[in-house]
Amino acid sequence: MAVCTGCSLLCDDIxxxxxxxxxxxxxxxxxxxxxxYRSLASDRSVPRVDGRQAGxxxxxxxxxxxxxxxxxxxxxxxxxxxxxxxxxxxxxxxxTKAIIDDTSSICQGEIMDMVIRKDIPTCTLDDVRNYGDTLxxxxxxxxSSHPRHMSRFSYFxxxxxxxxxxxxxxxxxxxxxxxxxxxxxxxxxFIQISPGGDADLIEAMLAVLDGKIxxxxxxxxxxxxxxxxxxxxxxxxxxxxxxxxxLKGRMDRMKALVDRLNETTRYNVIPMxxxxxxxxxxxxxxxxxxxxxxxxxxxxxxxxxxxxVVEASKSCDLALVVGSDPISSLPAGIAKALAxxxxxxxxxxxxxxxxxxxxxxxxxxxxxxxxxxxxRMDGVRIEFDPIVKSEYPSDEEVLSKILEEI
Amino acid sequence: xxxxxxxxQLTPKLNCKKCGLPTCMAFAVALLxxxxxxxxxxxxxxxxxxxxxxxxxxxxxxxxxxxxTGLVIHEDRCYGCGNCVVACPVNVANDPKGSAIxxxxxxxxxxxxxxxxxxxxxxxxxxxxxxxxxxxxxxxxATCPSKAIEFV
Numbered sequence: 001m002a003v004c005t006g007c008s009l010l011c012d013d014i015x016x017x018x019x020x021x022x023x024x025x026x027x028x029x030x031x032x033x034x035x036x037y038r039s040l041a042s043d044r045s046v047p048r049v050d051g052r053q054a055g056x057x058x059x060x061x062x063x064x065x066x067x068x069x070x071x072x073x074x075x076x077x078x079x080x081x082x083x084x085x086x087x088x089x090x091x092x093x094x095x096t097k098a099i100i101d102d103t104s105s106i107c108q109g110e111i112m113d114m115v116i117r118k119d120i121p122t123c124t125l126d127d128v129r130n131y132g133d134t135l136x137x138x139x140x141x142x143x144s145s146h147p148r149h150m151s152r153f154s155y156f157x158x159x160x161x162x163x164x165x166x167x168x169x170x171x172x173x174x175x176x177x178x179x180x181x182x183x184x185x186x187x188x189x190f191i192q193i194s195p196g197g198d199a200d201l202i203e204a205m206l207a208v209l210d211g212k213i214x215x216x217x218x219x220x221x222x223x224x225x226x227x228x229x230x231x232x233x234x235x236x237x238x239x240x241x242x243x244x245x246x247l248k249g250r251m252d253r254m255k256a257l258v259d260r261l262n263e264t265t266r267y268n269v270i271p272m273x274x275x276x277x278x279x280x281x282x283x284x285x286x287x288x289x290x291x292x293x294x295x296x297x298x299x300x301x302x303x304x305x306x307x308x309v310v311e312a313s314k315s316c317d318l319a320l321v322v323g324s325d326p327i328s329s330l331p332a333g334i335a336k337a338l339a340x341x342x343x344x345x346x347x348x349x350x351x352x353x354x355x356x357x358x359x360x361x362x363x364x365x366x367x368x369x370x371x372x373x374x375x376r377m378d379g380v381r382i383e384f385d386p387i388v389k390s391e392y393p394s395d396e397e398v399l400s401k402i403l404e405e406i
Numbered sequence: 407x408x409x410x411x412x413x414x415q416l417t418p419k420l421n422c423k424k425c426g427l428p429t430c431m432a433f434a435v436a437l438l439x440x441x442x443x444x445x446x447x448x449x450x451x452x453x454x455x456x457x458x459x460x461x462x463x464x465x466x467x468x469x470x471x472x473x474x475t476g477l478v479i480h481e482d483r484c485y486g487c488g489n490c491v492v493a494c495p496v497n498v499a500n501d502p503k504g505s506a507i508x509x510x511x512x513x514x515x516x517x518x519x520x521x522x523x524x525x526x527x528x529x530x531x532x533x534x535x536x537x538x539x540x541x542x543x544x545x546x547x548a549t550c551p552s553k554a555i556e557f558v
Contacts, residue, residue, distance in 0.1 A: 029522070181552055184553075
């Protein structure tokens with residue numbers, strides 16, 4: 001059985017047939033996971049130094065030299081690396097007095113912060129399968145982002161206490177701004193809101209819980225939904241990026257709703273993390289520094305929005321990007337600022353970021369060519385072994401060599 | 407998915423009975439149920455119906471690979487999410503330690519499995535839509551987010 005590192009569900013029931021380095025047949029992989037396995041042979045990056053092709057040792061030495069000379073380096077990415085590589089990354093940040101940040105800074109950071117600090121209750125996905133009878137997918141579309149989420153853990157499977165699965169025992173609601181593929185499955189329980197309307201919806205939900213008339217168009221539907229939510233034995237809220245962006249800076253409202261729901265019954269929150277080991281990095285950095293992201297080691301340990309990739313890309317003099325493609329995913333203005341900084345990129349594939357980097361170090365594809373461990377979106381540690389041999393070292397080996405040379 | 411009425415519009419509408427059925431509408435229904443072939447309608451093969459024949463072959467192409475139960479899988483639309491695998495009552499009954507609890511199928515008697523990122527149909531004869539006591543079960547189509555599974 002192999003583990004799929006295509007998303008943060010880390011499905012560990014994958015069967016793969018291999019012929020040399022070629023994947024001949026896979027079972028139980030969703031389309032997204034299959035894409036990751038198939039990427040083994042497509043668009044791989046090659047070692048490059050200052051625009052010309054080079055040996056991998058030379059690229060590592062040059063990277064170490066650049067890091068040694070940098071005054072204010074930024075280490076970014078990390079969400080697609082194993083826990084072992086992330087540990088080395090944090091050590092490297094300490095040694096080079098760097099700013100370290102991961103993709104959660106522009107993603108689920110705020111919610112993840114509350115979950116890791118235990119400000120809001122959480123549970124594992126196995127608990128959801130066995131006991132979670134009322135689910136709220138909020139601002140996310142699991143059918144597209146985590147294809148096996150609903151079939152493996154949340155809505156469809158039979159659980160210990162929920163033997164009749166989705167047919168009778170489970171109720172799932174979807175709150176989103178558009179009729180997504182998930183909305184087609186949950187058509188009867190789909191609440192469509194206007195963009196940015198999440199805060200108003202939370203107020204309306206709180207009003208019903210307080211016995212007041214909610215200020216929404218369909219008051220009857222809202223009251224019946226809240227009655228259903230109150231009847232839950234164990235409810236779970238899955239906040240997605242839609243909610244994270246809409247409630248930016250006002251996440252206390254979300255906490256207020258979860259606290260209020262927890263007065264009557266048990267409600268947990270599991271953020272819909274995108275990259276396969278974002279939670280792992282957040283947890284590791286939290287254990288070491290007390291903050292989940294946006295940390296600077298320049299003068300002890302400092303934390304703040306000024307150390308986010310968005311701000312730091314304008315002020316750093318070197319960027320080390322590990323397993324991420326910020327040039328494609330960040331807004332144009334910030335990507336432009338980052339592209340102006342000398343970049344070292346560790347990535348198994350060719351991306352826009354590797355194309356613009358001064359040093360490119362190709363690495364093994366974790367989960368397929370490199371083993372290690374990672375934290376699933378609910379914080380459960382999953383270990384995996386390599387299933388194919390790689391000609392390139394893993395992220396962890398590259399970072400160890402850089403650390404040695406520094 | 408093509409309907410019997412759409413197929414009827416593409417027949418010659420002569421009610422000539424050469425196919426053995428009383429009307430062209432009956433032929434359209436039989437064609438959709440895969441009880442008749444396009445070639446059974448001999449007037450349709452005449453040159454003046456060439457355009458209709460071409461169009462009919464086009465609309466019938468997606469359902470050519472349908473199983474005995476009429477199940478059609480549009481692989482290009484499938485996400486490989488496995489909702490149908492886990493929701494299918496026959497999969498659940500035949501594979502309680504695998505697909506019933508959300509894992510990949512562990513039994514050989516399951517109907518639906520996900521291979522290479524798309525769903526495949528293995529044992530259509532196990533389906534509740536098959537045989538003399540068939541019922542109109544639609545859990546695999548109702549749980550599909552992309553309408554990749556359809557029944558003819």
